[in-house]
Amino acid sequence: MARAADDIERAHLRDPSDRSFTIHRYGAPEHLRGLLRRFWIPVWDVPAPEQSVQKVLQYPVCLLITTPAYSRFGGPTRGLSRTVLEGGSWGFGAMFTPAAGSLLLGRPVSTITDQSIELDEVFPGLTVKLRELMAADPDDIGAHAEGRTLVQERLEPLLPLDEESLLINDLTEAAETDLSITSVVELCRRFDLNERSLQRLCNRRLGLTPLWLIRRRRLHEAADRLRESSGSLADVAAVLGYADQAHFSRDFKTATGMTPGEFARMNAAAD
Structure with missing residues (x-):
């Protein structure tokens, strides 16, 4: 198997100038x-x-x-x-x-x-x-x-994986990648589960809540867009489904310790 490139993936809030x-x-x-x-x-x-x-x-x-x-x-x-x-x-x-x-x-x-x-x-x-x-x-x-x-x-x-294992992999992938899933209700509907069953499944298999999955995906997407300087902060907030830029900025800083502007400038400085 070929050696993989040292890319910066969405979960890693790496300072691009850090060469250590x-x-x-x-x-x-x-x-x-x-x-x-x-x-x-x-x-x-x-x-x-x-x-x-x-x-x-x-x-x-x-x-x-x-x-x-x-x-x-x-x-x-x-x-x-x-x-x-x-x-x-x-x-x-x-x-x-x-x-x-x-x-x-x-x-x-x-x-x-x-x-x-x-x-x-x-x-x-x-x-x-x-x-x-x-x-x-x-x-x-x-x-x-x-x-x-x-x-x-x-x-x-x-191996082989049982049905519940296949389900939790599919469900998590959908929550992580499908931008149209913006609520727990939509996740329930996609996989034909009631909310209580979904909560129990995620707690047992992931140790997390369904809402956490959706919120974490949104933060990952935000980091990607900020790295790419894709539009203004207001544009990024709107694309991610926030009611306003202030709400987005608060969520991002609470999760990362940086404002969206600080994170964007850190990545722009390394270009």
Whole structure:
């Protein structure tokens, strides 16, 4: 599999001028795409005493991340995720699908929302193997491939996916990508579910609410449009369905810690 480009995806509120790290990204093999979205392997070198603070509006999924300092299986983060990079180091990460979380945990994802547990509670023995692979050269593509294989082998026994797992993947994809879905009622109608059933399903399988899915998609879309300088702030607010620019600005700053104007200027400065 070819090495992926170090692009800036919509969830990562990265300062484009920050050159202190590289992220290697790899997609999932075809047969595991119902369980695995992608791998990401950051390698950083931040001169002391500086810090590089990474801010992410995460997706509605569980994550795996191993570094020399810690190794975790994380639940979905409802707010803004912050990671501080210092010195020189690396991480090996995997992003699972909405369906995978409860299958891997053996319990509702709501039990680890906004939390993480030790990776070896979910994947026994994986931490030491990943660290051994990555220690010599964290940029080594061969080590990345071997690490991906270790994770992928642990997912094979979960196939084939049951009907509920297929449903939660489809439902989440619709909420994340279909701009015409602007309310929980519309999401219920699309998948022929009553609101109570939808709430229970999302709580169990995602650890989140249906409304959170729609709001997070809107913030991701806002970040995309602001990076592209696509229209005025008032135009962006209108396209995203806000009643006015002030409401949009409040929501964006509450979620990201930056006003829409500050985020747009940060990205424009790097062009």
